Amino acid sequence: VDSKVPVFSFTMGIPKPNWIAAFKKNSTLLIGTATNVKEAQALEAANVDAVCTQSSEAGGHRGTFIGPYEHSMIGGLALIPQVVDAVKVPVIAAGGIMDGRGIAAALALGAQAVQLGTAFLTVNESPAHAVYKKQIRERDAGDTTITKVFSGGAARGFENDYIAANTDKPLLPFPFHNALTRSFRNVANAAGQIEYTNLWSGQNGRLARQIAIQELVTALMTETEDVLTRLSGLKLSQ
Numbered sequence: 370v371d372s373k374v375p376v377f378s379f380t381m382g383i384p385k386p387n388w389i390a391a392f393k394k395n396s397t398l399l400i401g402t403a404t405n406v407k408e409a410q411a412l413e414a415a416n417v418d419a420v421c422t423q424s425s426e427a428g429g430h431r432g433t434f435i436g437p438y439e440h441s442m443i444g445g446l447a448l449i450p451q452v453v454d455a456v457k458v459p460v461i462a463a464g465g466i467m468d469g470r471g472i473a474a475a476l477a478l479g480a481q482a483v484q485l486g487t488a489f490l491t492v493n494e495s496p497a498h499a500v501y502k503k504q505i506r507e508r509d510a511g512d513t514t515i516t517k518v519f520s521g522g523a524a525r526g527f528e529n530d531y532i533a534a535n536t537d538k539p540l541l542p543f544p545f546h547n548a549l550t551r552s553f554r555n556v557a558n559a560a561g562q563i564e565y566t567n568l569w570s571g572q573n574g575r576l577a578r579q580i581a582i583q584e585l586v587t588a589l590m591t592e593t594e595d596v597l598t599r600l601s602g603l604k605l606s607q
């Protein structure tokens with residue numbers, strides 16, 4: 370709040386009304402994460418400016434804060450239009466979007482913008498280890514799982530030895546378990562020891578590209594325009 374940031378995006382809940390009011394006083398644009406329709410409506414009622422839908426394909430932590438996360442594993446094709454219909458604020462779609470096809474699809478479903486995570490993990494500028502980048506680009510969507518073992522909170526990443534050995538072991542609540550495991554995950558990350566660290570990835574990693582970030586952004590824009598142009602010529606009636 371003191372930094373008067375132009376945009377504040379959050380997940381896993383809604384800041385208390387006094388914080389929302391303080392951000393609003395600074396004209397900070399507020400973006401909240403929804404994994405179901407109820408959360409989107411609660412965010413709108415709390416006066417946020419835009420809702421980011423996090424569908425089940427997404428890599429990293431689940432943002433669910435109303436109901437158990439298992440009830441909010443909703444694919445983008447279902448989540449995006451339902452949230453678009455349920456709120457008046459703009460919707461930003463996230464989860465499994467990797468190229469112009471995904472962006473055009475999200476726009477077709479009513480989203481006004483998109484948010485990509487996994488697509489940026491493999492760019493040249495990303496500090497992710499080369500072994501991790503290779504996993505994202507070569508492993509199957511079915512090799513990802515939702516696990517709490519690294520942080521205490523549900524998150525999507527690739528299965529590995531650490532998950533296999535620690536599932537069903539006691540956990541501190543999020544974010545305390547996250548802090549507990551951070552130091553060895555940092556060491557494992559730096560060494561490329563992928564069996565002992567979290568390998569967050571969405572379900573669409575095979576579409577990830579190992580190119581410069583600028584090239585990726587340019588490609589995403591060109592591809593989206595190409596898809597929209599191709600579809601605009603589509604005629605279904607005689």
Ligand SMILES: Cc1cc2nc3c(=O)[nH]c(=O)nc-3n(C[C@H](O)[C@H](O)[C@H](O)COP(=O)(O)O)c2cc1C
Nearest residue numbers: 380423427428429463464465466485486487569571
């Ligand atoms: C490595 C990684 C870290 C992430 N960290 C955050 C985070 O700190 N805060 C957040 O709101 N979302 C975080 N996310 C989730 C993204 O905001 C987004 O929901 C997700 O990446 C979209 O799906 P995709 O990875 O298939 O593009 C993270 C995702 C990844 C892959």
